[in-house]
Amino acid sequence: MSSFTYDLLAEEGAARRGVILTPRGDIQTPAFMPVGTAGTVKALYTDQVKETGADIVLGNTYHLMLRPGAEEVAALGGLHSFMNWQGPILTDSGGFQVMSLSKLRKMSEEGVTFQSHIDGASYELSPERSIEIQCLLGADIQMVLDECTPFPATHDEASHSMKLSTRWAKRSKAAFLNQPHRKEGQALFGIVQGSVYEDLRKESAAALQDIGFDGYAVGGLAVGEGQEEMLRVLDFTAPLLPKDRPRYLMGVGTPDDLVEAVSRGVDMFDCVMPTRSGRHGQAFTRFGKVNLKNARHANDPRPLDEASSCPAARDYSRAYLHHLIKNGEILGMMLLSWSNIAYYQSLMADLRQAIEEGNLASFVARFKAEQAAGDIPAP
Amino acid sequence: MSSFTYDLLAEEGAARRGVILTPRGDIQTPAFMPVGTAGTVKALYTDQVKETGADIVLGNTYHLMLRPGAEEVAALGGLHSFMNWQGPILTDSGGFQVMSLSKLRKMSEEGVTFQSHIDGASYELSPERSIEIQCLLGADIQMVLDECTPFPATHDEASHSMKLSTRWAKRSKAAFLNQPHRKEGQALFGIVQGSVYEDLRKESAAALQDIGFDGYAVGGLAVGEGQEEMLRVLDFTAPLLPKDRPRYLMGVGTPDDLVEAVSRGVDMFDCVMPTRSGRHGQAFTRFGKVNLKNARHANDPRPLDEASSCPAARDYSRAYLHHLIKNGEILGMMLLSWSNIAYYQSLMADLRQAIEEGNLASFVARFKAEQAAGDIPAP
Numbered sequence: 001m002s003s004f005t006y007d008l009l010a011e012e013g014a015a016r017r018g019v020i021l022t023p024r025g026d027i028q029t030p031a032f033m034p035v036g037t038a039g040t041v042k043a044l045y046t047d048q049v050k051e052t053g054a055d056i057v058l059g060n061t062y063h064l065m066l067r068p069g070a071e072e073v074a075a076l077g078g079l080h081s082f083m084n085w086q087g088p089i090l091t092d093s094g095g096f097q098v099m100s101l102s103k104l105r106k107m108s109e110e111g112v113t114f115q116s117h118i119d120g121a122s123y124e125l126s127p128e129r130s131i132e133i134q135c136l137l138g139a140d141i142q143m144v145l146d147e148c149t150p151f152p153a154t155h156d157e158a159s160h161s162m163k164l165s166t167r168w169a170k171r172s173k174a175a176f177l178n179q180p181h182r183k184e185g186q187a188l189f190g191i192v193q194g195s196v197y198e199d200l201r202k203e204s205a206a207a208l209q210d211i212g213f214d215g216y217a218v219g220g221l222a223v224g225e226g227q228e229e230m231l232r233v234l235d236f237t238a239p240l241l242p243k244d245r246p247r248y249l250m251g252v253g254t255p256d257d258l259v260e261a262v263s264r265g266v267d268m269f270d271c272v273m274p275t276r277s278g279r280h281g282q283a284f285t286r287f288g289k290v291n292l293k294n295a296r297h298a299n300d301p302r303p304l305d306e307a308s309s310c311p312a313a314r315d316y317s318r319a320y321l322h323h324l325i326k327n328g329e330i331l332g333m334m335l336l337s338w339s340n341i342a343y344y345q346s347l348m349a350d351l352r353q354a355i356e357e358g359n360l361a362s363f364v365a366r367f368k369a370e371q372a373a374g375d376i377p378a379p
Numbered sequence: 380m381s382s383f384t385y386d387l388l389a390e391e392g393a394a395r396r397g398v399i400l401t402p403r404g405d406i407q408t409p410a411f412m413p414v415g416t417a418g419t420v421k422a423l424y425t426d427q428v429k430e431t432g433a434d435i436v437l438g439n440t441y442h443l444m445l446r447p448g449a450e451e452v453a454a455l456g457g458l459h460s461f462m463n464w465q466g467p468i469l470t471d472s473g474g475f476q477v478m479s480l481s482k483l484r485k486m487s488e489e490g491v492t493f494q495s496h497i498d499g500a501s502y503e504l505s506p507e508r509s510i511e512i513q514c515l516l517g518a519d520i521q522m523v524l525d526e527c528t529p530f531p532a533t534h535d536e537a538s539h540s541m542k543l544s545t546r547w548a549k550r551s552k553a554a555f556l557n558q559p560h561r562k563e564g565q566a567l568f569g570i571v572q573g574s575v576y577e578d579l580r581k582e583s584a585a586a587l588q589d590i591g592f593d594g595y596a597v598g599g600l601a602v603g604e605g606q607e608e609m610l611r612v613l614d615f616t617a618p619l620l621p622k623d624r625p626r627y628l629m630g631v632g633t634p635d636d637l638v639e640a641v642s643r644g645v646d647m648f649d650c651v652m653p654t655r656s657g658r659h660g661q662a663f664t665r666f667g668k669v670n671l672k673n674a675r676h677a678n679d680p681r682p683l684d685e686a687s688s689c690p691a692a693r694d695y696s697r698a699y700l701h702h703l704i705k706n707g708e709i710l711g712m713m714l715l716s717w718s719n720i721a722y723y724q725s726l727m728a729d730l731r732q733a734i735e736e737g738n739l740a741s742f743v744a745r746f747k748a749e750q751a752a753g754d755i756p757a758p
Contacts, residue, residue: 039702043709068677068702076680076698084694279709298447301455315463319455323418323447330422330658330709 004140004187004214006246006267010356014238014265017355020215020246022140023185024080024088027055029246029267030351032258032344033090035275038063039073039083042275043330043337046085052310052338053345056088056141058270061133062097065123066116070136074181078138090270091139092250093130093172096148109164111145127171131188135181143217144172146191151223158195165193165219166207173211187214189248195220196229198236205240216241217248218266222257231260238265255284255347259367262351263360274340279333281325284343285313287375292336297322302376310342383519383566383593385625385646389735393617393644396734399594399625401519402564403459403467406434408625408646409730411637411723412469414654417442418452418462421654422709422716425464431689431717432724435467435520437649440512441476444502445495449515453560457517469649470518471629472509472551475527488543490524506550510567514560522596523551525570530602537574544572544598545586552590566593568627574599575608577615584619595620596627597645601636610639617644634663634726638746641730642739653719658712660704663722664692666754671715676701681755689721 003021006029010017020027034041034049036057041049049057059079064070076082079089095112098105102114111126127145134142146165149158169190176188190208194200208216218237221230234249241247248268249261258269274284281293285305290297300318308314312335324332347367354363382400385408389396399406413420413428415436420428428436438458443449455461458468474491477484481493490505506524513521525544528537548569555567569587573579587595597616600609613628620626627647628640637648653663660672664684669676679697687693691714703711726746733742 038706038708039699040708040710043713045710045713067706068698072678072698075678076696082696082699082702084699299451299454317455317461319447319451320418320461320463323461327417327446329417329419330712331419331424333709334422334424334713 004185006215006244008243010358012355012358012360013263015263015351015355015360016265016267017352018246018267022088022187023183024086024140025055027088028352030258030262030348031055031268032348033058033268033270034341034344035060035270035272036083036085036089037272038067039079041337041341043279043334044275044341046083048338049085049341050087052342053349054087054341056090057085059083059089059091059137059139060097061091061094061130061137062101064091064137065094065125065133066118066121070133074136074138078136080138088140089138090141091134091137091143093143093145094125094133095130095145096251098125099148107147109167127168128175131172131175131179132181135179135186138183139186141187141189141215142176143189144169144191144213146193146219148223149193149195149220151195151220151225153195155197155200158193158197158200162193162195162200162204165191166204169208170211173213189213189215189217191217191219191250192237192240193220196225196233201233201237202240205237209242213245215246215248215268217250219250221249222251222253227257227260230257231264234261234264234266241265255344256368256371258344258347259351259364262355263364274344275337278336278338278340281332281336283313283321283336284340285375286343286370287373288371290318290375292318292321292325292332294322304339308339308342309346310339312336312339313342383564385594385623387622389737391734391737391739392642394642394730394734394739395644395646396731397625397646401467401566402562403465403519404434406467406647407731409637409641409727410434410647411727412437412647412649413720413723414439414649414651415462415464415468416651417446418458420720422658422713423654423720425462427717428464428720429466431721432728433466433720435469436464438462438468438470438516438518439476440470440473440509440516441480443470443516444473444504444512445497445500449512453515453517457515459517467519468517469520470513470516470522472522472524473504473512474509474524475630477504478527486526488546506547507554510551510554510558511560514558514565517562518565520566520568520594521555522568523548523570523592525572525598527602528572528574528599530574530599530604532574534576534579537572537576537579541572541574541579541583544570545583548587549590552592568592568594568596570596570598570629571616571619572599575604575612580612580616581619584616588621592624594625594627594647596629598629600628601630601632606636606639609636610643613640613643613645620644634723635747635750637723637726638730638743641734642743653723654716657715657717657719660711660715662692662700662715663719664754665722665749666752667750669697669754671697671700671704671711673701683718687718687721688725689718691715691718692721
């Protein structure tokens with residue numbers, strides 16, 4: 001098997017249960033992709049990431065092009081070998097981080113020039129260079145360079161921005177087809193833009209499908225518009241996407257965001273939240289968020305979730321986790337990042353099973369009730 | 380088996396191969412004890428610590444009495460349960476860190492009062508309170524409170540300090556015998572002081588043996604006197620200790636220190652060096668120290684040591700380790716701490732085997748040659 005295909009296995013309402021077949025392994029969807037920004041899912045061994053049930057991880061083109069550099073990673077055998085992860089990897093285009101992290105950006109029709117946030121060195125990123133970098137890294141799923149339209153944007157601004165992204169998408173596809181480093185079975189995803197405007201999302205989705213991609217992402221969400229508005233946009237955007245291709249909601253989100261977006265037909269997600277929050281003492285559990293910094297955990301002998309299959313959630317007391325976080329111990333960040341990724345993966349597994357069994361509606365109701373009830377009280 | 384015993388299995392010159400039997404498991408000696416300062420061997424899971432071959436870890440009374448507190452750990456089931464380590468634990472008395480970390484110390488015959496370096500709160504530590512804390516923690520091997528004589532010290536200063544430590548050792552033993560929290564099979568070690576003066580070391584060792592302890596530590600070394608002087612002191616101090624009890628050289632050291640001290644009859648060691656250096660990008664290997672921060676590793680595809688049984692040393696390129704350390708990634712600290720502890724444990728295993736086989740002299744020669752030859756050159 002050396003091609004990239006998506007099989008839709010089951011549906012419930014708009015929700016989809018599927019599998020993406022890639023030369024590096026299958027991706028069960030709906031899928032959450034842990035973020036391995038600079039070639040590491042922070043504070044986790046790749047073995048652990050795999051054991052939590054993650055089929056695919058994400059790498060950030062922006063970070064990797066600055067350090068150690070795409071050509072350097074290629075010379076070392078590619079990103080999979082570099083970071084010791086043999087499953088599929090998705091890389092973003094670098095565009096989002098150029099906008100959010102770099103200094104002294106200059107946008108043009110050609111692309112963007114910017115200075116590294118690390119050492120001020122100057123770089124260029126064009127649709128063609130982004131694809132070249134992603135192929136050098138060896139990414140199994142690559143993303144077109146786009147402009148992530150800021151929020152809020154007027155209809156005119158959003159239209160202008162979306163049209164630029166569309167022209168870049170076309171150039172990205174051409175560059176992808178011509179890339180000498182590209183391997184059989186690697187895929188390229190387009191990204192629907194258009195901010196909160198239905199007509200623009202429609203125009204973007206249609207134009208991208210004219211170009212033709214292996215999957216379609218929804219971009220420009222989770223950028224400050226709030227959950228309600230995000231879901232409203234998803235309500236009219238998801239149906240614009242072809243049923244026989246995976247759909248990826250970029251940069252999302254909380255467990256509740258995932259449940260809501262899966263219900264609207266999204267197949268793939270990525271977010272730094274479980275690892276970043278974990279490093280800051282915040283746990284995601286069946287019972288909602290638990291802030292381990294809080295002094296109420298100082299003498300609590302109970303684990304985060306005794307029913308969890310993750311040792312981090314099951315085998316350590318809240319008192320110990322509190323102690324580690326309070327003392328800035330690396331093990332605290334390791335355990336909570338692990339526990340959070342495990343919780344996200346178990347949530348996705350539950351969603352997949354619920355859709356297969358036609359039980360999504362009741363699963364969502366139970367999930368909402370458990371999260372609303374909050375953390376289990378001390379005995 | 381609920382008692383604490385030491386069996387001497389083999390000797391070569393002054394070097395000893397033995398085993399300490401404790402209710403929580405055997406400790407093969409010579410042994411290196413990873414330091415779990417505040418209830419965690421920094422950046423390692425306890426499973427990993429065990430798998431590297433460590434039979435016992437160390438906990439620091441000073442850190443644990445401040446946070447979370449000895450009574451708090453006891454209420455949570457003791458230190459083993461708290462940190463998820465089921466093997467033996469040795470705790471120090473707290474005295475060394477009071478001297479090196481705390482503020483506003485006041486020493487008296489009774490003990491020491493000090494302010495926490497964390498929040499300035501006031502604490503008292505006496506021989507009796509130190510034992511009480513160590514019993515509350517549930518330590519399998521406990522240390523008497525002593526004054527670690529600073530270096531350099533005049534003969535008068537060292538004598539005065541050693542005599543205070545001897546009086547405290549006597550009180551510690553009485554407190555240990557009377558401790559209601561003490562469990563069968565828990566052991567108490569005395570600590571020989573006397574700085575660099577042979578007559579004082581002799582006086583200290585004799586006085587401690589009069590009191591009677593389950594093991595004997597050599598204190599007041601590795602405090603700035605240099606390796607040559609340390610070994611000179613060991614040369615006349617180790618023979619002062621009973622053959623049927625384990626001997627522990629506190630706070631030592633580099634791999635070369637361990638080899639030299641084992642050759643002089645030391646059985647137990649602890650040191651933060653492998654974990655602390657690991658967090659700062661320094662690896663200990665068969666080929667000597669390797670500083671992963673150095674740019675020469677940036678494109679090196681080779682692992683630290685392809686023959687290592689530790690995945691951290693075997694399965695990741697130096698280029699990747701360099702990248703992680705350069706980017707301040709937690710995984711870099713995790714991998715190098717792991718690799719270093721694994722190297723220390725494999726060195727101890729090699730030393731044990733060499734003594735068993737009567738090959739210590741040739742092992743030491745080979746070790747010195749490998750370390751002197753330095754890191755393997757790039758291919």
